[in-house]
Amino acid sequence: MLRKLSLTAVFFICACSSSFQVSKMENMSAEELTKIGTSYLTGSDTPQSDREALKYYRLAAESGYPSAQYYLGWMYKVGRGVERDDREAVRMFRLAAQQGEPRAQVDLGWMYVFFRGVPSQSDTEAIKYYKMAADQGYAEGQYRLADMYERGRGVRPNYKQAAIYYRKAAIQNHFLSQRNLGWLYKKGLGVEKDESVAYMWYFIYQQNKDPNSEIQLKFNLLQDEIIEAKKRGKSCIESNYVFCD
Numbered sequence: 001m002l003r004k005l006s007l008t009a010v011f012f013i014c015a016c017s018s019s020f021q022v023s024k025m026e027n028m029s030a031e032e033l034t035k036i037g038t039s040y041l042t043g044s045d046t047p048q049s050d051r052e053a054l055k056y057y058r059l060a061a062e063s064g065y066p067s068a069q070y071y072l073g074w075m076y077k078v079g080r081g082v083e084r085d086d087r088e089a090v091r092m093f094r095l096a097a098q099q100g101e102p103r104a105q106v107d108l109g110w111m112y113v114f115f116r117g118v119p120s121q122s123d124t125e126a127i128k129y130y131k132m133a134a135d136q137g138y139a140e141g142q143y144r145l146a147d148m149y150e151r152g153r154g155v156r157p158n159y160k161q162a163a164i165y166y167r168k169a170a171i172q173n174h175f176l177s178q179r180n181l182g183w184l185y186k187k188g189l190g191v192e193k194d195e196s197v198a199y200m201w202y203f204i205y206q207q208n209k210d211p212n213s214e215i216q217l218k219f220n221l222l223q224d225e226i227i228e229a230k231k232r233g234k235s236c237i238e239s240n241y242v243f244c245d
Helices: 002-026 030-042 050-062 066-078 086-097 102-113 123-134 139-151 159-170 175-187 195-209 223-238
Strands: none
Touching (some): 002 050, 030 050, 102 123, 102 139, 123 139, 159 175
């Protein structure tokens, strides 16, 4: 009899605790819910739990909060805390992208490039969404758009535009853009050929990726010119990419 009462009491306490948590969540703002969801996702301030993160993101996303829609879409895209569902990922990314969420715009563009969860593969659609993010100053969007211009995907090859967008991302410390901008300077594509400037950007890329590594690419520069290019690269980094010309 006592055991039955104990079990009943435990069930009652658990039910009350669950109801209290739901009530508490419902009284939170979408921004608060998203922050807690991210805390569970990363394990920064709470024990890491994809399932808990999903719960908070979903509730915030249902209220139309774009950041939560992006995170929820990303979880469906990679299958974190839920079975991978590309169509649902695209749906979430699209909802967030329409509200100007640049991360969702980039991921939606990526889904079009790799034909995942969308009606058909489309580089044109990808460029549209990459440009939305790039025009907001989002470095990853600028990098993706530059890459499309360089490769001529969904648009005619345009090295000048590629260089412009790589540079916009490079001065935001996007290291892949730094490398690619260096390559354009080395080959004289979209910019005037300049091995010294090319080396500077490769040096910056190498410093950001792995300072202990060596630049493997061969440059037609004298040792004094290499030292000067490194000096300019260090000045660029130390000035937070203000003095890079």
